Structures are given as structure tokens and as C-alpha cells.
Amino acid sequence: ALVTRRTGVVAVVVPETEERLFSDPFFPQAFHGALIAFAGVDVQVLLAMAPPGEGAARMFRYLDSGHVDGAIVISHHGPELARRLLGSAHPVVFVGDPEVPGLPYVELDQAAAAIAATRHLIARGATRIGTVTGPMDMNAGASRRRGFETAIAQAGLRPAGVAEGDFTARGGELAAHHLIEQAPDLDGLFVASDLMALGALRALRRAGRRVPEDVLVVGFDNSSAALQASPQLTTMTNPPSELARIAGEMLLGILSGVTPASPVILTSELVVRKSA
Numbered sequence: 001a002l003v004t005r006r007t008g009v010v011a012v013v014v015p016e017t018e019e020r021l022f023s024d025p026f027f028p029q030a031f032h033g034a035l036i037a038f039a040g041v042d043v044q045v046l047l048a049m050a051p052p053g054e055g056a057a058r059m060f061r062y063l064d065s066g067h068v069d070g071a072i073v074i075s076h077h078g079p080e081l082a083r084r085l086l087g088s089a090h091p092v093v094f095v096g097d098p099e100v101p102g103l104p105y106v107e108l109d110q111a112a113a114a115i116a117a118t119r120h121l122i123a124r125g126a127t128r129i130g131t132v133t134g135p136m137d138m139n140a141g142a143s144r145r146r147g148f149e150t151a152i153a154q155a156g157l158r159p160a161g162v163a164e165g166d167f168t169a170r171g172g173e174l175a176a177h178h179l180i181e182q183a184p185d186l187d188g189l190f191v192a193s194d195l196m197a198l199g200a201l202r203a204l205r206r207a208g209r210r211v212p213e214d215v216l217v218v219g220f221d222n223s224s225a226a227l228q229a230s231p232q233l234t235t236m237t238n239p240p241s242e243l244a245r246i247a248g249e250m251l252l253g254i255l256s257g258v259t260p261a262s263p264v265i266l267t268s269e270l271v272v273r274k275s276a
Contacts, residue, residue, distance in 0.1 A: 010038065010251060011048045011071040012244070013059060015081060020168060021049060024195055025223045026240045030074050030095065033241035037248025043069075045248075060084040063092070070255055072247045073098070077137045091254040093247045095240075097139045097263070104254070104262035106246045110140050113236045113268035114147025117190050117218040120234065122155050124276055126188025126216050130161035132175040132200055134192040141167075144192045144220065160186050165196045169225075172196025176203035188216045188276075194225035197233055201275075216276040231274035238268060 012034045014021055021027050034045050046068075050059045059081060063071050070091040076082065082098035094105035121129050131148045134141025145162065152159050160183040163175035172191060180186060180203060189204075191197040197219035201211060209215050211231060219226055219235040226233035243266065250260040 007067060007069055008042060009044045009046060009068045010034075010248075011046050011063065011068045013048045013050070013063070013071050013073045015050050015059070015073070015076050017051050018049065020166075023169075024167065025225065026221060026238075027074070030240035030244040033244030033246075034072055034248045036241070037245045037252060041252065043252075057084070060088065063090060064088050070251050072244060072251055074244065075138070077135065091251060093251045093254070093260075095243045095247050099139060104250055104260050106243050106250065106262075106264040106266070108140075108238055108243065108266050108268055110143035110268075111147035111150065113220070113238070114144040114190065114192070115151040116268065116270055117220065117236050118148050118151035119155075120270055120272075121188040121190060121216050121218055121276060122151070122157070124188075124216050127157060128160040128183060128186050129157065129188035129190065130159060130163070130179045130183055130186050131189070132163050132165045132172055132179065132191045132196050134165060134167050134196075136164055141192060148190050160188075165192065165199075167193045167196060169195045169199040171199065173199030173203045176200035177206075180204070180207045180209070186215055189218070191217065191219050194219040194221045194223045194229070194233055194235055197235075197275075198225050198229055201229055211275050218276050222271050226271075226273065229275065234273045234276040235271050236268045237271060239266070242266065 074095045079099040082100040085092045133145040161179040163179045165171040165175040191200050219233040222235045222237040226235045253260045
């Protein structure tokens with residue numbers, strides 16, 4: 001490594017707790033996508049974790065210490081880590097908008113996806129629609145909320161309620177419980193992840209609200225959680241393996257001396273199932 005200035009190692013950085021990393025199907029699929037990107041080259045792909053809000057400085061030191069040739073950052077909270085990495089000697093590609101100009105990234109059109117999800121609820125007849133958002137310190141959470149509010153306003157409606165979740169099933173359950181207390185006549189619910197939607201379904205059942213008869217529900221991710229739900233979830237696609245594979249190919253290009261086209265924006269599609 002001292003001679004070649006290469007270690008043959010890249011890191012997939014996930015600034016999340018272990019609980020979320022190992023319970024959310026998004027992350028193993030994303031890591032698999034990164035493995036696919038580097039499958040044809042002699043590069044090892046390792047996983048690096050740091051709890052959100054705690055590890056930005058430590059992670060920067062690690063990535064800049066010469067242990068890795070570059071990194072893919074997934075599920076970051078706010079722009080702090082991105083700002084630090086802007087000055088790194090090693091290339092970094094983000095899955096999700098880093099909110100810092102000059103850093104390459106691949107992203108889903110989050111707002112457009114949330115607009116499509118909310119419009120589906122409206123088209124199915126819902127008029128008292130609430131949302132369980134993702135964390136507001138994440139671009140995905142803020143963008144999906146913005147898309148929901150845009151679709152509601154365009155339809156001449158007002159949100160029945162907004163509650164912030166944390167992309168976990170328990171967080172979705174608690175947020176949906178608060179929403180039901182705010183708006184007991186809720187007849188539509190856009191939940192910003194399938195895992196949170198599992199929790200929201202539990203909260204609705206506990207409140208005596210039937211899905212889809214009383215409340216229409218749309219999730220987000222088209223993950224295995226959508227198929228495990230009862231009823232199975234109508235949801236928006238969000239392909240973690242594809243996002244991370246593209247990010248890996250962008251990083252591989254940078255390491256080979258090629259400047260990638262950035263950003264790469266993917267579109268999401270509605271998958272209709274029984275919940276709406």
C-alpha cells in the first residue's frame with residue numbers, strides 16, 4: 001500500500017445504530033449491491049458503522065487514514081459527515097443527496113415518489129390523509145414529507161396530521177398512534193417506509209380501524225416487510241441494491257480516473273396491493 005498508494009479496500013459506511021442496521025432489509029440489500037459493483041475487481045468491500053450524530057469526526061479520521069481507497073455512504077443524517085468528507089484525500093460517493101455541492105451521489109426522486117403515493121390515496125377516495133414521516137434530519141424523510149404536502153395541496157386538501165417516525169416498526173407504531181389521536185376520522189395514511197407501516201398497521205388495529213375498509217395505507221420501499229404485512233402493503237419502489245450498485249460503479253470509476261456523471265436520479269414506481 002505504501003508503494004502503490006492503494007489498499008484494495010473500500011468501505012460501505014452506514015451511520016446508523018446496530019438495531020436499525022440489522023432489522024431493516026434496506027441495508028443488507030444495499031451492501032449486496034456494493035458487492036456486485038466490485039465483484040469483477042480485486043477489491044475487498046467492508047462495512048463500517050457509526051451511530052448517527054456521534055461518529056462524524058471519527059469516521060472522517062478513519063476514511064482519511066489510508067485504511068481504505070474510498071467509501072460509499074448510505075443513510076446519512078444531515079450534511080455534517082458530507083462536509084467533513086468534502087476535504088478527504090479519498091473519494092466518497094453517497095447513496096442519497098449529501099446536501100453538499102461537489103460530492104457525487106445516486107438518489108431516488110423521493111418527492112416525486114411521495115407525490116405518487118399520496119395521489120393514489122386521493123384517487124382511491126381518501127380525503128382525511130395523514131403521514132408518518134421519516135426522520136427530519138435525513139433528506140429522504142424531509143423530501144417524502146414535502147412530496148406528501150405538495151400532493152395534498154394540489155388536491156385542495158389539508159393534511160389530517162403529520163407525525164415523525166424513525167424508519168423502525170416501533171417508531172411507526174408510536175407515530176401512527178399519535179396521528180390517530182389527532183385525527184380519529186383518518187381515512188388515508190402515507191407511511192414513509194414499509195417497516196414503519198408494519199407498526200402503523202398494529203396501531204390502526206388496536207384503534208379498531210380496518211385496512212383498507214376504514215383506512216387506506218401506502219408504504220415506501222417495496223421491501224420484504226410489505227409482503228409480510230397483513231394486508232400486504234401498497235408501496236413505492238426504492239431499490240437499495242440498485243442504488244448501492246450504481247454508487248459502487250461511480251466509486252470504481254473515480255478510482256480508475258474517470259469523473260462520474262452526478263447526480264444519478266432513479267424513479268420510483270407504485271406497487272398496488274391490498275392495503276390500498
